[in-house]
Amino acid sequence: MPMRTLTEQIILWVKEMISSGEVGPDGKLPSERQLAERFDAGRTTVRLALIQLKAQGVVRTEPGRGYYAVEGHPSG
Numbered sequence: 001m002p003m004r005t006l007t008e009q010i011i012l013w014v015k016e017m018i019s020s021g022e023v024g025p026d027g028k029l030p031s032e033r034q035l036a037e038r039f040d041a042g043r044t045t046v047r048l049a050l051i052q053l054k055a056q057g058v059v060r061t062e063p064g065r066g067y068y069a070v071e072g073h074p075s076g
Contacts, residue, residue, distance in 0.1 A: 007049045027069050
């Protein structure tokens with residue numbers, strides 16, 4: 001099995017944060033900077049992961065406010 005990229009790992013970690021309840025339904029995710037520090041990644045890598053999560057319908061954005069979990073999305 002090929003190794004996952006850091007972007008793919010962050011996607012899985014964020015989905016786990018949501019499915020475990022660490023970020024509740026419609027809850028706000030930590031900032032890009034906080035996620036970058038938490039996952040020891042660059043902000044560009046975190047941004048790419050968040051863009052993919054948004055495309056998958058797992059998170060939504062509110063301009064100037066951040067990323068939020070999509071209520072009712074089966075993120076697991």
